[in-house]
Amino acid sequence: xxxxxxxxxxxxxxxxxxxxxxxxxxxxxxxxxxxxxxxxxxxxxxxxxxxxxxxxxxxxxxxxxxxxxxxxxxxxxxxxxxxxxxxxxxxxxxxxxxxxxxxxxxxxxxxxx
Amino acid sequence: xxxxxxxxxxxxxxxxxxxxxxxxxxxxxxxxxxxxxxxxxxxxxxxxxxxxxxxxxxxxxxxxxxxxxxxxxxxxxxxxxxxxxxxxxxxxxxxxxxxxxxxxxxxxxxxxxx
Numbered sequence: 638x639x640x641x642x643x644x645x646x647x648x649x650x651x652x653x654x655x656x657x658x659x660x661x662x663x664x665x666x667x668x669x670x671x672x673x674x675x676x677x678x679x680x681x682x683x684x685x686x687x688x689x690x691x692x693x694x695x696x697x698x699x700x701x702x703x704x705x706x707x708x709x710x711x712x713x714x715x716x717x718x719x720x721x722x723x724x725x726x727x728x729x730x731x732x733x734x735x736x737x738x739x740x741x742x743x744x745x746x747x748x749x750x
Numbered sequence: 751x752x753x754x755x756x757x758x759x760x761x762x763x764x765x766x767x768x769x770x771x772x773x774x775x776x777x778x779x780x781x782x783x784x785x786x787x788x789x790x791x792x793x794x795x796x797x798x799x800x801x802x803x804x805x806x807x808x809x810x811x812x813x814x815x816x817x818x819x820x821x822x823x824x825x826x827x828x829x830x831x832x833x834x835x836x837x838x839x840x841x842x843x844x845x846x847x848x849x850x851x852x853x854x855x856x857x858x859x860x861x862x863x864x
Contacts, residue, residue, distance in 0.1 A: 641792075668851040679754070679841050679855035680793065687851070725792050729851050736783055736806055738853060740792025 643741030660726030668729040754856035775844030
């Protein structure tokens with residue numbers, strides 16, 4: 638089955654630093670989504686990517702859809718304390734499913750104030 | 751703009767009991783999805799509806815699980831004869847038509863089976 642490998646699993650950074658995380662797959666995806674989840678809450682959609690090579694920004698967040706369609710990257714610039722949380726990548730494959738999002742295991746971000 | 755809502759937010763039940771969760775999608779969203787999330791993992795797909803029709807079910811959705819969306823609006827997820835392994839966060843998401851790939855999640859229902 639399709640699996641997503643997300644890295645790093647966790648990271649501690651100083652406030653103001655830039656953050657990078659990525660997601661890779663053994664299979665091709667047609668759509669990549671990035672979510673943020675706070676404890677006890679549902680995931681919140683941050684960015685959606687639809688085309689290979691696409692680069693999309695949402696405020697301090699920038700995400701890219703890899704050329705091979707097997708990876709995606711998320712960058713957070715000038716991190717602040719409220720960026721703390723778990724970031725998930727999710728992909729929608731080309732196998733005919735119209736709803737089955739495949740999620741990574743998440744990157745836990747902690748910021749030192 | 752009302753987001754996806756789920757009820758209850760928390761449920762504690764004893765093993766063997768039946769439980770039912772409700773999800774109200776974003777108004778006018780025609781697709782509704784159910785996921786399950788355990789600690790330290792990403793959400794795992796269970797099933798999804800387009801309007802009233804249940805179009806896809808995961809192998810995770812055992813015979814004890816049933817989902818309905820009778821009028822194409824809210825949905826219910828029922829778990830019969832709960833087991834301790836059913837303890838998880840149950841998440842509902844919805845999406846709209848041509849942008850069906852953008853799924854918006856509710857706050858989830860945390861189920862604890864004792």
